[in-house]
Amino acid sequence: MPNSPAILMFIGEEYEDLEVWYPKLRLIEAGYQVVCAGLEANVVYKGKHGYPCRSDAAIRDQKSSDFVGVICPGGWMPDKIRREAKVKQLLQEFHADSKLVAAICHGGWMPISAGIYRNVRTTGSLGIKDDIENAGALFLDQEVVVDRHFVSSRKPDDLPAFLLGCLEVLGKSTRGELLG
Numbered sequence: 340m341p342n343s344p345a346i347l348m349f350i351g352e353e354y355e356d357l358e359v360w361y362p363k364l365r366l367i368e369a370g371y372q373v374v375c376a377g378l379e380a381n382v383v384y385k386g387k388h389g390y391p392c393r394s395d396a397a398i399r400d401q402k403s404s405d406f407v408g409v410i411c412p413g414g415w416m417p418d419k420i421r422r423e424a425k426v427k428q429l430l431q432e433f434h435a436d437s438k439l440v441a442a443i444c445h446g447g448w449m450p451i452s453a454g455i456y457r458n459v460r461t462t463g464s465l466g467i468k469d470d471i472e473n474a475g476a477l478f479l480d481q482e483v484v485v486d487r488h489f490v491s492s493r494k495p496d497d498l499p500a501f502l503l504g505c506l507e508v509l510g511k512s513t514r515g516e517l518l519g
Contacts, residue, residue: 343370343371343372344370344371344372344406344407344509345371345372345373345374345405345406345407346366346371346372346373346374346406346407346408346409346410346439346509347374347376347401347403347405347406347408347409347410347429348362348363348373348374348375348376348409348410348412349375349376349377349398349409349410349411349412349416349417349420349426349446349449350375350376350377350384350392350394350412350416351377351378351384351416351417351419351420352384352385352415352416352419353384353385353386353387353414353415353416354384354386354387354392354412354413354414354415354416355386355387355412355413355414355416355443355444355445355495356386356387356388356389356390356414357495357498358412358413358414358443358444358446358495358498359375359386359392359412360390360392361495361498361502362410362412362441362443362498362501362502362505363375365502366410366502366505369506369509371407371509373410374395374396374401374406375392375393375394375395375396376394376395376396376397376398376400376401377394377396377397377398378394378397378398378420378423379394379397380394380395380396380397380400381393381394381395382394384416386414387414387415398420398423398425398426398429399425401425401429403429403432403433403436403438404432406433406438407438407439407509408433408438408439408440408441408488408505408508408509409429409430409433409438409439409440409441410441410442410443410446410505411430411440411441411442411443411446411447411449411450412443412444412446413442413443413444413445413446413447413463413464413494414444414445415445417445417446417447417448417449418445418448420449421448421449421451421452421453422452426449426452426453427449427452427453427454428453430449430450430453430455431453431454431455433488434450434453434455434488437487437488438488439488439490439505439508439509440455440488440489440490441489441490441491441501441504441505441508442461442463442489442490442491443463443491443492443493443494443495443497443498443501444463444464444492444493444494444495445463445464445466445467446463447461447462447463447464447467447470447471447491448467448470450489451467451470451471451474451476454474456471456474456475456476456489457474457475457476458475458476458477459476459477459486459487459489460476460477460479460484460486460489461476461477461478461479461484461486461489461491462478462479462480462481462482462483462484462491462492462493463478463491463492463493464493464494465480465493480493481493482496482497482500482501483497483500483501483503483504484504485504485507485508488508490504490505490508492504
């Protein structure tokens with residue numbers, strides 16, 4: 340799909356398998372191109388449960404202007420990826436442009452480290468509830484929380500609701516209806 344709108348998805352070692360593959364395949368079905376970006380391009384990263392995912396590109400080479408949104412999957416990967424200055428920069432740019440910023444489970448660590456969760460209603464793994472609240476966000480224990488261009492969910496079981504929230508925000512943004 341060469342002219343399809345693109346979504347950036349961060350990938351790295353020990354990502355949560357379902358939190359990468361379910362959104363990736365569902366977004367492709369919905370007509371989006373998904374670019375999995377890791378610390379290096381063309382590297383096979385293994386998920387927590389052993390499922391492989393090859394990075395399409397290096398994070399350092401990405402521009403937020405090439406994408407309509409970003410997905411931050413969970414697993415143990417976000418704890419390393421969030422330390423990268425380019426990850427934080429990209430997330431800040433997506434937020435500044437009111438583009439989709441979606442995080443599931445421990446993926447919320449990335450927007451937290453980027454400093455963009457202040458005054459946002461959000462959710463995530465109960466394991467990062469304190470981090471979310473300390474970042475200035477309001478934690479809600481719900482399967483999905485949509486707050487403007489932010490979408491968040493708690494765990495793999497919440498993926499169907501998470502993707503519906505992502506597609507809702509993406510649909511509004513492509514129609515110019517996204518509320519700030």
